[in-house]
């Protein structure tokens with residue numbers, strides 16, 4: 001399974017290093033069987049010496065090697081830190097930063113060309129969920145349009161928009177049904193994200209076709225993230 005922490009706009013360089021070292025030491029001692037991912041801010045990226053199962057990745061990038069894109073970060077700058085895993089399509093980038101499918105596809109294909117692991121995030125807004133599962137699936141398949149589902153380093157993260165950072169988690173039945181429907185076409189691991197925390201991670205990970213979690217808020221304290229990894233260890237590999 002994949003247990004991932006998305007820092008979003010949190011943690012300084014120093015706090016990030018402490019976090020990564022703390023988790024890494026824990027993994028060294030426990031021989032964890034899961035894949036652990038941490039996505040810090042660009043300002044805190046660095047070359048981190050971690051166990052193989054742990055990767056420090058990037059929350060975002062601009063799909064160029066380098067160039068004139070003020071305020072953006074290109075591949076050369078990620079490569080310098082050995083970044084091998086990226087997020088694409090996170091709901092905050094879609095809905096707050098205004099990224100549309102066209103740029104997300106460019107990012108996906110660029111990252112694929114660089115052979116990066118891609119956590120491609122999809123998720124429906126509240127009104128679509130209220131319209132029922134068929135509406136949800138139509139929405140999700142549209143977000144997956146143009147994505148190469150056969151890419152071997154693809155991971156899909158199902159994150160309902162209304163569950164992100166709100167404390168509201170989708171019901172286990174909804175997660176199970178949505179993942180099962182995605183599984184009809186998606187062979188890649190499917191993660192769930194949206195208010196996952198110490199109190200519910202075990203149940204969420206127990207859902208069939210749930211291959212891991214992408215956690216924001218509840219993962220920002222290193223002790224909590226560690227606890228979540230510990231709980232995951234008591235489950236399937």
Ligand code: PGA
Nearest residue numbers: 164165194195215216217
């Ligand atoms: P959350 O964020 O855990 O704070 O809901 C999840 C995410 O944005 O990936």
